[in-house]
Amino acid sequence: MDGDEKMLELNQVRKEYRDVLQTITAVAVDHLMIQTGEQIALVGPSGSGKTTLLHLISGLLTPTAGEIKFNDIVLSSMPETWRDTWRAKAVGYVFQKLNLLSSLTVLDNLLVAMSFANVIPKKDQRQWAIQLLDQVGVSDKLGKFPHQLSMGEQQRVAAARAVINKPSLILADEPTASLDQDNGLLVLDMLRxxxxxxxxxxxxxxxxxxxxxxxxxxxxxxxxxxxxxGSATSNRLA
Known part of the structure; x- marks a missing residue:
């Protein structure tokens, strides 16, 4: 892929929540452009809108105003079912709350993600999943369920799941928050x-x-x- 290709662009994007008394601006971005292959850190204190912004970029939320484009596709105007399909194929997401499926084993969490996206050939899926789990040091936990893992182990499984479909866009929301320093760097290094x-x-x-x-x-x-x-504040990208 061409490193100069414009991959992701946000223009005048706002996400607002309204009730009868006030309008709260959860996040506002005047302009943000991220090139293909770039690696960036999104920083700010708790409550500053980082998770909201990632949800907007991934299509989990739609903006109240503004435009979000991915390789010249306007995500912010796509129907929800289209966004779901696009996200399964193009986006890898490490959620802050991990969102592992509690009824499935570690291996099956990754296999289900591949089955839904249908990107990796079926004959290669099991070996690819095991390879990624080995990279993050949990290949001995294939048959375990999420509740049988430590938080750090769950975080590593979530990181492996995020890249299982070889996405062109990887979003990670506080991916090292549950990890000690060594394991945090291991997960970050794997993603990078x-x-x-x-x-x-x-x-x-x-x-x-x-x-x-x-x-x-x-x-x-x-x-x-x-x-x-009212008491509303706005969180704006600086």
Whole structure:
């Protein structure tokens, strides 16, 4: 893939939540462009809108206003079912709450993700899953269920699942929050190495200074003064 290709672009994007008394702006981005293959850290204090922004980029949420484009496809106007299909094939997501399927084993969590996306040939799926789980040090947990793993082990499984379909866009929401320093760096290194080898774009949200220092490009979210009547604040990309 061409490193100069415009991959992801946000223009005048806002996500607002309204009730009868006030409008709360969860996040506002005037303009953000991320090139194919770039690796960036998204930083800001808790509550600054990092998770909301990742959900917007992934299509899990739609913006109240503005436009989100992925390789010239306007995601923000796609029907929900189309976004779901696109996300399964193109996006790998390490959720803050992990979202592993509790009724499935470690191996089956990865196999289900591959089955839904239908990107990896069926004959290769099991071996590819085992290879990724070995990379993050949990290949001995294939038959275990999520509740039988430590939080750190679950986090590593979630990281492997995020890249299982060889996505062109990897989003990671505080991917090292449940890990000690060594395991945190292991997961981050795996995500960064995979992104580098596959030409994928990587966006990692974090407030961990050690993680932030690994990235050349840093995008900061900061709270703005009140913009509407009531107690609402706006979180804007700086």
């Amino acid at each position: 190495q995979f992104a580098k080898e596959s030409g994928s774009t990587l966006v990692v949200s974090t407030h961990d200074r050690q993680i932030i220092n690994q990235f050349e490009r840093i995008c900061s979210l900061r709270k703005q003064p009140e913009e509407v009547i």
